Amino acid sequence: MQLILLTLIFYLIACFDSRKLTTEENEKRLEHCGITVKPKVFRGKSVKKNEAPWAVMVHTLKSDGSAHCSGTVISPRHILTATHCSANGNKKEWIETDVNFPVKKEECSNGEHLTVTEVTASKVTVLSRNETTIGRAKFLYMLQFCRKILDDPYIYQTPDDFMIVELAEDLEYTSEIQPACFARDINDNALGTDFDFFGYGDNPPAHLPQTPASLAKHRLLYHKAKVAEYTSNGAVLRMESRLFTAKSLNYKTTICSGDSGGGAITKIDGRNTVVGVAMSGSCVKMVRGKDALEIFASAGFYADEVCELTGICTPPRGSAEKESHIEIVMVLIFLYIVYIE
Secondary structure: OHHHHHHHHHHHHHHHOOOOOOHHHHHHHHHHOOOOOOOOOOOOOEOOOOOOOOEEEEEEEEOOEEEEEEEEEEEOOEEEEOHHHOEEEOOOOEEEEOOOOOOOHHHOOOOOOEEEOOOHHHHEEEEOOOOOEEEEEEEEEEOOOOOOOOOOOOEEOOOOOOEEEEEOOOOOOEOOEOOOEEOOOHHHHOOOOEEEEEEOOOOOOOOOOOOOHHHOOOOOEEEEEEEEOEEEOOEEEEEOOOEEEEEEOOOOOOOOOOOOOOEEEEEEOOEEEEEEEEEEEOOOOOOOHHHOOEEEEEOHHHHHHHHHHHOOOOOOOOHHHHHHHHHHHHHHHHHHHHHHO
């Protein structure tokens, strides 16, 4: 009986011992995130070890093997990636996790998040580009896991594919491991926005849907893309604001297997900022070139929820400018008071 009680106590501690950033930690994150050397990479080429230090690999240990995905460092203990790297479902909803965490769908309110706790969360590990394990999950936050898609032929929809891995221990930042900043809102991925995509996905020969397993390598690759309209059979379709589509600028590259969870990075206020998470592409279907299509989850859409769950909070748009204006006004008032005295 005592053993059962102790087990229950440890389980409850694991459930509620979240490692959310403190206000001070978030302020420190804002000071240092997204600052890197000037990019030197080229389209579709390998990335040097001191470039894109936010780009990591995310592996999920499943009963039938290990799933390989990409991810983005967004704090000392948080990695942004895609839900489908650790869960499975259909076109309308998620059904279950791939780490044997129990999910009671009948008790799962529509739109509710799923928090996967230890010990099952620890089946997810984070690796550096040299495939060294640098972290193990304590929690998995699968945002809006319980949302169900309602039929609407006039808008493209998909289950939310946005997951945050909270690590059991903080990462040690180096020149090769640094965080990207986090988007403010959906305006950061507006139509026409250029971004850089970094992922550890497949780079298959032109005549094959994917590289043979015996030849596959996990290399960090890069290509430039632009947020574009979603078209099907020549018609432009509306998308939910939680999603956006993109096309490669050179029409020669697209996201492939293993790129899932990778970050769409753009410069905002001079900082490398993650604005999207790779969900799917048309690589395996052999739809490439100018017809290739990439689908991303909008980081800005989830900004408020990310702030609440993790403490990763980005000031509202224009807040820095407003603070600057207030400081100027205060200085002018002070000078006026000194003058009249």
